[in-house]
Amino acid sequence: MMSPKKQVNIWQVAHTAGVSAQTVSRVVNERPDVAPETRRRVLEVIDQLGYQPNALARSLIRQRSHTLGVVVARLDHYGPSRTLIGIEQEIRTIGYSLLLDLLPRPEVEDVAQILNRLLSRQVEGIIWAVPEIGSNRNWLEQKTPQMPVPVIYLSMQPRPGLPVISIDNRGGGRLATEHLLSQGFQQVGIITGCMDWWEARERLLGWQDALVTASRAIEARQIVEGDWTAASGAQSLGCLLERFPEMDAVFVCNDQMALGALQAAPRFGRQVPNQLAIIGFDDTPEAAYFCPPLTTIRQQLGEMGALAVREIIKMIEANRQNIAEILPGPILLKPELVIRESAVGKLY
Amino acid sequence: MMSPKKQVNIWQVAHTAGVSAQTVSRVVNERPDVAPETRRRVLEVIDQLGYQPNALARSLIRQRSHTLGVVVARLDHYGPSRTLIGIEQEIRTIGYSLLLDLLPRPEVEDVAQILNRLLSRQVEGIIWAVPEIGSNRNWLEQKTPQMPVPVIYLSMQPRPGLPVISIDNRGGGRLATEHLLSQGFQQVGIITGCMDWWEARERLLGWQDALVTASRAIEARQIVEGDWTAASGAQSLGCLLERFPEMDAVFVCNDQMALGALQAAPRFGRQVPNQLAIIGFDDTPEAAYFCPPLTTIRQQLGEMGALAVREIIKMIEANRQNIAEILPGPILLKPELVIRESAVGKLY
DNA sequence: CTGAAAGCGCTAACAC
DNA sequence: GTGTTAGCGCTTTCAG
Numbered sequence: 001m002m003s004p005k006k007q008v009n010i011w012q013v014a015h016t017a018g019v020s021a022q023t024v025s026r027v028v029n030e031r032p033d034v035a036p037e038t039r040r041r042v043l044e045v046i047d048q049l050g051y052q053p054n055a056l057a058r059s060l061i062r063q064r065s066h067t068l069g070v071v072v073a074r075l076d077h078y079g080p081s082r083t084l085i086g087i088e089q090e091i092r093t094i095g096y097s098l099l100l101d102l103l104p105r106p107e108v109e110d111v112a113q114i115l116n117r118l119l120s121r122q123v124e125g126i127i128w129a130v131p132e133i134g135s136n137r138n139w140l141e142q143k144t145p146q147m148p149v150p151v152i153y154l155s156m157q158p159r160p161g162l163p164v165i166s167i168d169n170r171g172g173g174r175l176a177t178e179h180l181l182s183q184g185f186q187q188v189g190i191i192t193g194c195m196d197w198w199e200a201r202e203r204l205l206g207w208q209d210a211l212v213t214a215s216r217a218i219e220a221r222q223i224v225e226g227d228w229t230a231a232s233g234a235q236s237l238g239c240l241l242e243r244f245p246e247m248d249a250v251f252v253c254n255d256q257m258a259l260g261a262l263q264a265a266p267r268f269g270r271q272v273p274n275q276l277a278i279i280g281f282d283d284t285p286e287a288a289y290f291c292p293p294l295t296t297i298r299q300q301l302g303e304m305g306a307l308a309v310r311e312i313i314k315m316i317e318a319n320r321q322n323i324a325e326i327l328p329g330p331i332l333l334k335p336e337l338v339i340r341e342s343a344v345g346k347l348y
Numbered sequence: 349m350m351s352p353k354k355q356v357n358i359w360q361v362a363h364t365a366g367v368s369a370q371t372v373s374r375v376v377n378e379r380p381d382v383a384p385e386t387r388r389r390v391l392e393v394i395d396q397l398g399y400q401p402n403a404l405a406r407s408l409i410r411q412r413s414h415t416l417g418v419v420v421a422r423l424d425h426y427g428p429s430r431t432l433i434g435i436e437q438e439i440r441t442i443g444y445s446l447l448l449d450l451l452p453r454p455e456v457e458d459v460a461q462i463l464n465r466l467l468s469r470q471v472e473g474i475i476w477a478v479p480e481i482g483s484n485r486n487w488l489e490q491k492t493p494q495m496p497v498p499v500i501y502l503s504m505q506p507r508p509g510l511p512v513i514s515i516d517n518r519g520g521g522r523l524a525t526e527h528l529l530s531q532g533f534q535q536v537g538i539i540t541g542c543m544d545w546w547e548a549r550e551r552l553l554g555w556q557d558a559l560v561t562a563s564r565a566i567e568a569r570q571i572v573e574g575d576w577t578a579a580s581g582a583q584s585l586g587c588l589l590e591r592f593p594e595m596d597a598v599f600v601c602n603d604q605m606a607l608g609a610l611q612a613a614p615r616f617g618r619q620v621p622n623q624l625a626i627i628g629f630d631d632t633p634e635a636a637y638f639c640p641p642l643t644t645i646r647q648q649l650g651e652m653g654a655l656a657v658r659e660i661i662k663m664i665e666a667n668r669q670n671i672a673e674i675l676p677g678p679i680l681l682k683p684e685l686v687i688r689e690s691a692v693g694k695l696y
Numbered sequence: 697c698t699g700a701a702a703g704c705g706c707t708a709a710c711a712c
Numbered sequence: 713g714t715g716t717t718a719g720c721g722c723t724t725t726c727a728g
Contacts, residue, residue, distance in 0.1 A: 007467070007496045009721060024701050025723060033697055050494075056404050056413065057721035061704045065404065070448075076633070085423050088450040097469060100418075100448040102436040118404040119355070121445060146398075148355045230637035232643050256634060263637045285424070286604060289578035289611045291639055312424040357705060373707060383713055405705035409720045525726050 008049045011046050017045040028053055059122060067097045069118035069126040070310065073106035077228070078255070078284050079199075079301055083129050083154060086305025094313060099123055107133045107196070115143070124313040125150045129305070132156035132198035138158050150315035152308050158330030160221055163315065165308050165331045168310050169199045172297045172335035173206020176251045176279045179295070179337055183345025185249035185277050189222045191236040191261065193253045200225075203253045203281060222247070226257045233260025241268050249277035249343065255284045262290050262342065277343040293340035307331065356397045365393040371627035372390055376401055407470060415445045416660065417466035417474040417594045421454035425576070426603070426632050427547075431477050431502060434653025442661060447471055455481045455544070463491070473498045473660040477653070480546035481503035498663035500656050505546050505676030511663065513656050513679045517547045520683035521554020524599045524627045527643070527685055529562050529695025533597035533625050537570045539584040539609065541601045548573075551601045551629060570595070574605045581608025589616050597691065603632045603644055610638050610690065625691040641688035650682050655679065 010028075014021040019038060026034050027042040034042075059065040068091055074080045091098045099121055101114050118126055128151055130136070137156060144151060144162060152163045157262075180188050190207045193200030204223070211218050221243040221319060226232035233252055237260070240247060252258040258280030270276040272292060280296035282285060287294040311328050318326050362369040367390060374382050375390040382390075391400075414438055422428045438475050439446045447469055449462050453694075466474055476499055478484070485504060492499060492510060500511045510692040528536050538555045541548030552571070569591040574580035585608070588595060597662055600606040606628030610620060618624040620640060628644035630634060635642040659676050666674050 005494050005496060011721080021721090022699060023697090024699090029723085035697060038697080052464055052468045054408075054470065054721050056408050056470050057704085058723080059704090060402075060404050060408060060706090060721080061723050063704075075429055081423055081429050085450065087447065089452060092450070092452075097465070098448045100436060100446045102433065102440070104437060104440075116400055117445070120400045122402060122404050143713080146353050148353060230634055234637065259634055259637045263639050263641075285580055286607055286634065289582065289607045291611050358707095359705080369705090370707080370716080371714060374714085377707085381713060386713080402705050406707080407719085407720095408705080408722090409707050410718075 004053070006050045007054075009054065010051070013042070013045050013049060013051045016049065017042045045296065046231065065097075065122040065124055066095065067099055067121065067123050068309070069099045069101065069121070069123035070099045070104060071114060071118075071126065071128050071130055073103035073130040075102060078282050079155070079299070080129065080131070082301035083305040085229055086302030087127060087129065088305075089302075090306035090309035094309065096124075103130055106130045107136055109136050109138055111136075111139055111143075117148075119148065123149060124316050125152070126309050127152050127154065127312060128155040129308070133194075134196045150312055150319060152312045152315070154186075154304060154308055158332070161327055163311060163328050163331070165304055165311065166333070167199075167299045167304060168332040168334050169202035170206040170209065170219045171332075172281060172299065173203035173251065173253075174209045175206070175335065175337050176203075176281065176297050177207045177210035178214075179339070180249040180251065180277055180279060180343060181210060181216075183249075183343060185343075185345065187222075187244070187247045187249065188216070189224070189240045189244050189247045189250040191224050191226045191233060191240065191250060191252045192258055193226060193228045193257075195225050200253060207251050219244075228251070228254055230256045230260035230263075233257030234264035235260070237261040238268065239262045241270070247276070249279075251279050251281075253281050255280040255282040255294060257344060258287075258294055258296070258342075259290055262292075262294070273342050273344050274346075277345070279343045283338050287338075288340060290342070292342050295340045295343040297335045297340050298338050299335045304333055307333075355402075356399045357402065358399070361390070361393050361397060364397065364431065365390045365653055398602045402610070413445075413470040413472055414443065415447055415469065415471050416657070417447045417449065417469070417471035419449045419451060419462060419476050419478055421451035421478040423450060426630050427503070427647070428477065428479070430649035431653040434650030435475060435477065435657055436653075437650075438654035438657035442657065444472075448475075451478055454478045457484050457486055459484075459491075461489055462571065463495075467496065471497060471543040472664050473500070474553060475500050475502065475504040475656050475660060481542075482544040483638065495520045498660055498667060500660045500663070502652060502656055503547065506680070509675055510678075511659060511676050513652055513659065513681070515547075515647045515649070515652065516680040516682050517550035518554040518557065519680075520558045520629060520647070521551035521599065521601075523554070523683065523685050524551075524645050525555045525558035525688070526562075527624060528597040528599065528627060528691060529558060529564075531597075531625065533691075535570075535592070535595045535597065536564070537572070537588045537595045538600060539572050539588065539593050539600045539605055541574060541576045541605075543573050545576075548601060551599075555599050567592075574601070576602055576604060578611075580605045581605030582612035585609040585612045586616065589618070591656035595624070596694075597627075599627050599629075601629050603630040603635045603642060604629040605692075606635075606642055606644070607627070607638055610640075610642070621690050621692050622694075625693070627691045631686050635686075636688060638688060638690070640690050643688045643691040644686050645683045646686050647683045652681055655681075
């Protein structure tokens with residue numbers, strides 16, 4: 001078997017095998033109605049010439065591209081990059097191809113171009129894995145109904161009638177805060193992510209849920225907004241300690257900021273976890289090696305990506321068979337608590 | 349402007365505008381020879397119907413897909429993911445599309461499938477951004493000459509006659525070690541990455557270069573192999589200190605392992621940097637927030653990706669014009685030293 | 697079992 | 713300026 005220097009087409013194979021193009025096509029597509037001897041000869045020539053069917057021509061006539069469009073942003077963040085890995089692996093498993101688009105500025109709303117690029121390349125479906133930031137979802141209410149292919153949205157506020165898969169960030173925030181409370185901490189602050197991110201707002205709500213359920217007072221001074229970076233984690237901790245000096249525990253809304261907070265705490269005279277408990281969100285591979293190892297919330301990011309692929313394939317199949325459009329209800333994936341040493345209680 | 353529920357083709361536009369398909373084609377391709385009035389009418393219909401040219405059909409006839417195949421692995425690592433970001437952004441800038449393939453097991457040599465998938469989709473070039481691991485480059489010596497499209501390789505040992513772009517890992521390793529030496533440290537150990545990775549071997553060579561130049565002895569006990577993870581960094585530091593107790597500085601070959609080492613050092617009774625200096629490699633965003641902040645080597649990963657795109661486009665253009673194949677000589681990107689607090693010398 | 701004809705959506709080359 | 717014809721590489725009828 002060898003690849004040729006120049007791409008070979010079906011006619012050349014047909015010609016050198018002494019058959020018609022249709023016969024070659026049948027062999028390639030493993031149709032039963034080919035004489036064994038003919039099939040053998042054709043296969044031999046295919047192998048010898050290194051023939052590869054042109055997927056473009058095939059897509060054109062079959063009206064199926066076997067391609068999914070995937071739009072992501074902030075690959076430098078843990079969440080998006082793990083999600084993409086999950087998406088890609090599942091797409092490969094089902095034998096599809098992945099056309100990738102990275103949004104440099106995910107907060108921007110003008111998505112028509114991206115969508116059109118993908119559509120012009122005849123993707124069969126689109127996975128929109130861009131974090132919901134600001135109003136960058138405004139377009140979707142009006143665009144979605146008229147999209148010629150199914151679109152599935154990741155990591156955003158579930159909306160009625162739209163296929164959405166998200167992590168239950170609110171539940172995760174609640175989980176984190178409840179853990180702090182259950183460890184006997186009394187004064188729980190929070191360092192949020194960028195508040196124009198949906199995830200950030202949800203995690204904050206989860207924090208509030210837990211405090212309300214526990215009948216704790218909530219004041220504005222307990223809340224400081226970070227921007228997801230370690231730098232902001234360090235800085236925000238300073239703000240927080242100044243405004244809310246009695247704080248004995250803090251929910252930091254991602255692991256990077258938690259790292260910053262962990263580093264800054266000693267500078268403010270606080271030992272972690274004795275004088276200040278810290279809990280993060282994400283469970284990045286490094287989190288176990290922070291000082292002290294970080295208690296945090298693990299999200300099933302890869303699973304979310306894989307699920308998105310499976311769901312969109314379902315939608316594509318349903319469309320093809322003209323089944324009444326099944327809009328899968330929003331799916332929420334439950335995060336889980338990972339206990340390490342940065343939030344060990346004083347009670348024990 | 350509105351997208352239609354169903355994709356519209358050039359004939360429907362032609363028909364409703366009362367012209368021929370050819371005229372629509374001319375308008376779409378901004379050819380000059382169309383009457384202004386006709387153009388206006390056609391554009392109006394296009395807008396109204398939400399017509400998007402079918403890129404597949406276009407590629408078929410023009411024999412240009414405007415698509416690049418990109419193969420990456422280990423997106424969970426800092427290097428590959430930053431490289432991909434650089435690649436994608438440059439590809440978008442030049443108006444191409446990106447067909448992505450992730451290799452789940454980059455150490456495996458059987459790449460024919462991946463290549464064929466990409467080729468069958470008529471990519472105009474392939475960027476192979478998979479780390480060189482073990483003998484997973486064996487295929488390339490025999491395959492490359494017969495590839496129907498240009499292939500450019502990232503992050504591997506430069507090979508004569510092949511287009512390769514890599515970071516100068518050896519230079520980086522040397523830079524790191526020289527810094528340690530210049531700070532007055534005497535006994536320099538190393539925790540390498542997986543030694544079947546080219547990068548790991550290069551960084552080790554760089555370490556040796558620096559020691560040899562400084563006329564220091566090199567013994568096997570100064571070297572311990574890690575596996576790039578924080579866990580292995582912690583563990584390897586233990587090994588190293590046991591075998592090489594007089595060590596006062598260590599070059600840890602990536603930031604994740606350096607994090608592990610940083611965490612483990614106090615457990616072995618070593619203060620960083622007073623009793624043990626640590627220098628990393630990568631300059632991940634978190635490195636500045638380790639305790640203490642990590643001195644490390646910064647690589648121009650995004651730039652490498654962008655460069656790869658520009659180079660492969662050059663090769664494609666050269667091919668198209670039948671210019672004698674310009675094989676760009678191997679390109680080595682210089683890393684730079686980022687000084688922070690984990691390797692501050694005793695001299696000062 | 698195999699081949700001939702038609703056509704997927706588009707554009708290059710030629711007519712008018 | 714604009715329409716017609718042909719054909720990119722493949723597969724789907726439909727004959728034979």
